[in-house]
Amino acid sequence: MIDDLLHILRLRARLGRQTVAWPDGPARLPERFRGRPVLAPSRCRDGCRACADACPTEAILDPGRAGMRVDLGRCVFCTECTEACPEEAIRYTRDHRLSASSRDGLLCAGDEPRLARALDERMQRLFGRSLRLRQVSAAGCNGCEAELNAIGNIQFDAARFGIQFVASPRHADGIAVTGPVSENMRAALLKTWEAVPAPRLVVAVGACACSGGVFRGSPVQADGLPGVPEIPVDLWIAGCPPHPLTVLDGLLRMLGCLEGEGPGEAPTGVVDPGPGAARPVRAG
Amino acid sequence: MTAVAARVLEAWNGEAVEAAAVPLLPLSDFQQIAADVLSAGGRPVAWFGRPGPGGKVLLTAVLASDAAGRLGLLSTLVGESVPSLTPECPSLHLFERELFEQHGVRPEGHPWLKPVRNVLPDRHPFFAMEGEEVHEVAVGPVHAGVIEPGHFRFQCHGEHVFHLEIALGYQHRGVEALLQGGPDRRTVTLLESVAGDTAVGHLLAHCHAAEALAGVEVPARAAALRGVALELERLANHVGDLGALAGDVGFLPTASYCGALRADFLNALAEMGGNRFGRGLLVPGGVRFDLSTAEAGRLADKVKRAMDLVRRSLRLFFRSASVRGRTDGTGRVSREACLSLGLVGPSARACGVARDVRRDHASGVYRFAHVPVATGESGDVFARALVRSLECERSADFAAKQLRALPRGPVRIPCAAPAPGRLAVALVEGWRGEIAHVAVTGGDGRFARYKVKDPSFHNWSGLAMALRNQQISDFPLCNKSFNLSYCGHDL
Numbered sequence: 126m127i128d129d130l131l132h133i134l135r136l137r138a139r140l141g142r143q144t145v146a147w148p149d150g151p152a153r154l155p156e157r158f159r160g161r162p163v164l165a166p167s168r169c170r171d172g173c174r175a176c177a178d179a180c181p182t183e184a185i186l187d188p189g190r191a192g193m194r195v196d197l198g199r200c201v202f203c204t205e206c207t208e209a210c211p212e213e214a215i216r217y218t219r220d221h222r223l224s225a226s227s228r229d230g231l232l233c234a235g236d237e238p239r240l241a242r243a244l245d246e247r248m249q250r251l252f253g254r255s256l257r258l259r260q261v262s263a264a265g266c267n268g269c270e271a272e273l274n275a276i277g278n279i280q281f282d283a284a285r286f287g288i289q290f291v292a293s294p295r296h297a298d299g300i301a302v303t304g305p306v307s308e309n310m311r312a313a314l315l316k317t318w319e320a321v322p323a324p325r326l327v328v329a330v331g332a333c334a335c336s337g338g339v340f341r342g343s344p345v346q347a348d349g350l351p352g353v354p355e356i357p358v359d360l361w362i363a364g365c366p367p368h369p370l371t372v373l374d375g376l377l378r379m380l381g382c383l384e385g386e387g388p389g390e391a392p393t394g395v396v397d398p399g400p401g402a403a404r405p406v407r408a409g
Numbered sequence: 410m411t412a413v414a415a416r417v418l419e420a421w422n423g424e425a426v427e428a429a430a431v432p433l434l435p436l437s438d439f440q441q442i443a444a445d446v447l448s449a450g451g452r453p454v455a456w457f458g459r460p461g462p463g464g465k466v467l468l469t470a471v472l473a474s475d476a477a478g479r480l481g482l483l484s485t486l487v488g489e490s491v492p493s494l495t496p497e498c499p500s501l502h503l504f505e506r507e508l509f510e511q512h513g514v515r516p517e518g519h520p521w522l523k524p525v526r527n528v529l530p531d532r533h534p535f536f537a538m539e540g541e542e543v544h545e546v547a548v549g550p551v552h553a554g555v556i557e558p559g560h561f562r563f564q565c566h567g568e569h570v571f572h573l574e575i576a577l578g579y580q581h582r583g584v585e586a587l588l589q590g591g592p593d594r595r596t597v598t599l600l601e602s603v604a605g606d607t608a609v610g611h612l613l614a615h616c617h618a619a620e621a622l623a624g625v626e627v628p629a630r631a632a633a634l635r636g637v638a639l640e641l642e643r644l645a646n647h648v649g650d651l652g653a654l655a656g657d658v659g660f661l662p663t664a665s666y667c668g669a670l671r672a673d674f675l676n677a678l679a680e681m682g683g684n685r686f687g688r689g690l691l692v693p694g695g696v697r698f699d700l701s702t703a704e705a706g707r708l709a710d711k712v713k714r715a716m717d718l719v720r721r722s723l724r725l726f727f728r729s730a731s732v733r734g735r736t737d738g739t740g741r742v743s744r745e746a747c748l749s750l751g752l753v754g755p756s757a758r759a760c761g762v763a764r765d766v767r768r769d770h771a772s773g774v775y776r777f778a779h780v781p782v783a784t785g786e787s788g789d790v791f792a793r794a795l796v797r798s799l800e801c802e803r804s805a806d807f808a809a810k811q812l813r814a815l816p817r818g819p820v821r822i823p824c825a826a827p828a829p830g831r832l833a834v835a836l837v838e839g840w841r842g843e844i845a846h847v848a849v850t851g852g853d854g855r856f857a858r859y860k861v862k863d864p865s866f867h868n869w870s871g872l873a874m875a876l877r878n879q880q881i882s883d884f885p886l887c888n889k890s891f892n893l894s895y896c897g898h899d900l
Binding site: 129132133136137139140143155156157158159178179180181182201202203204205208259260261262263264265266267268269270271272273274275277278279280290292293304305307308309310313317338339340343344345346365366368406 | 526527550551553554555556557558578579580581582583584586587594595597598599602603604605606608649662665666668669672676679680681682683684685686688689695696697698699718721722724725728729819820821894895896899
């Protein structure tokens with residue numbers, strides 16, 4: 126018994142502090158992490174649409190023109206566009222901040238950061254120090270669900286900001302929705318949302334909830350929360366799935382707990398993708 | 410047996426055959442052969458329909474003989490109804506229901522005929538018991554935790570569960586319909602999204618199928634890196650689930666440590682390809698990212714170090730009397746039930762049934778490097794946890810060894826378009842068990858049918874059996890010990 130306890134304490138000491146330094150320190154992300162893409166349409170050959178034709182989710186709008194944009198709400202952060210582009214006019218940065226307060230806010234041109242706006246003062250007063258969310262997976266593939274679970278673990282530790290997931294919508298201040306909203310989940314999603322006492326928040330997490338993602342157009346789903354007009358969305362978080370820090374960044378900005386550019390390393394601008402090996406290998 | 414062999418087309422895992430070479434048998438012969446193979450220890454890998462001549466349905470069966478390492482293919486034309494094989498071969502029960510739902514082929518005499526993914530509670534009532542003080546408990550589709558939706562209906566007397574019926578389909582996104590007519594620009598991302606926690610497993614099965622149809626073999630270095638990714642995926646999920654099991658029995662040290670250590674394996678995947686779930690790493694023709702020798706060595710060290718901490722953390726878990734008290738004998742599935750339902754993966758190995766695609770139907774790097782098969786005996790929560798902890802050890806060893814001795818050469822070659830009129834079966838041992846993809850191309854080289862089978866398709870029946878005669882309060886623990894995929898089942 127004592128022996129077991131000693132083992133537990135020894136391992137606890139060996140593991141040390143596990144919680145990430147962010148937001149007081151930098152966000153440490155893997156070298157090959159694909160965050161917000163940047164576009165340089167001035168490099169495009171006129172009329173070229175190689176990136177758009179390769180994209181699995183039609184996330185690239187007006188390709189090859191000055192007004193070219195990436196819809197982060199559709200983007201699954203694969204490498205098809207960067208592989209297809211002959212001019213390196215589209216590249217990924219390691220900027221993990223990928224949230225917006227409106228769906229249009231996820232349309233991204235050039236090299237602009239995506240930073241969600243804070244709620245109004247009344248809502249900040251209500252939820253800024255304690256936010257309880259009910260999660261509804263509406264045909265999410267368990268990628269977003271896994272990362273939402275991860276924000277609660279001892280590394281990302283959302284509870285230090287007063288953010289927690291709760292078991293009942295009656296105990297919640299809002300819902301976090303994942304998945305493209307299958308027809309078979311539409312009724313359950315609406316009922317869960319209705320069961321949350323007002324005022325309530327809605328967070329769309331991941332490409333599927335923002336747009337249907339790779340399932341967009343399938344007749345048995347709604348193309349995400351835009352296809353469920355009854356439910357107004359307060360925060361849109363891009364990614365497939367979003368990194369736990371992307372989720373936390375969005376939630377904390379919405380709550381007014383994170384402001385301005387920081388914290389983070391190289392907040393805007395192309396981060397050098399590193400040694401040659403970090404770029405995708407082309408076939409042949 | 411020779412008569413049977415002549416009427417079944419034999420194939421290896423990852424081999425493409427002429428679609429027209431699959432024997433087309435009269436229904437009675439097809440059923441007789443299938444029943445013979447299944448009762449002689451064979452397993453149904455896939456059992457699917459596609460439109461046939463004269464408005465009929467062309468039913469194709471892929472049956473595995475694990476001991477011989479071979480797959481048997483056979484087909485038949487069926488109309489609106491067929492005699493059900495389920496009473497004789499229970500492992501077909503869900504396949505027959507799926508065929509009924511997708512193609513309207515009614516299996517006459519099926520003991521519990523309902524749709525698989527579009528269950529309407531008013532039209533398809535649950536199995537119900539009657540009697541004094543017998544009551545029903547309904548759970549879901551929205552659950553208390555951050556997990557996927559599904560509905561569980563318990564028939565109880567007090568705490569005692571007589572029967573659990575599991576109704577799924579809430580996650581149905583139309584994956585197979587979207588794959589039809591491919592490959593196209595969506596195919597790879599779709600298959601990474603069949604089950605987000607098994608992105609590598611499902612995409613590896615697709616790569617094997619696509620490469621077989623194109624007649625290419627990827628370089629050895631690519632095959633090794635794919636194997637590393639598959640084992641890292643297994644490690645991340647096993648470690649995370651063992652932590653969650655510890656949480657469910659209230660043993661918090663292991664719950665916290667494993668919750669954090671799981672991230673080391675996810676981050677290792679992200680170091681390989683930029684995404685914590687391995688999305689974007691694999692591609693038909695190889696892998697998209699290479700590792701330098703130094704990077705591979707560092708990754709191997711990292712895996713070893715993380716596994717060392719996992720081992721210590723799990724030692725606490727397995728030594729604890731309270732953990733043993735809650736897991737021993739809980740949620741037991743008998744070896745007989747496992748064999749008759751055709752369970753796969755760690756759920757089967759925990760019942761003492763040593764089946765593992767990596768050994769029985771080896772493909773890719775597993776043809777050259779072997780991972781010992783871990784088995785348990787008791788078929789309970791303890792055995793499933795034990796098997797998964799043993800698999801962690803072996804996967805970590807395997808991944809580190811591969812990383813330290815990566816074959817030289819390219820990691821990616823062009824993968825041509827699929828050849829027309831071919832059929833390829835690809836099996837991969839994902840962390841939940843056997844993933845099967847069957848791709849059939851038409852005369853134009855497009856997918857005339859792309860069948861996806863997640864291991865959960867077999868194993869949900871195992872969870873239902875595990876709950877019989879248990880306390881309903883042990884359901885979360887039993888559920889977590891299987892941790893099956895809702896979206897992989899619902900497609």
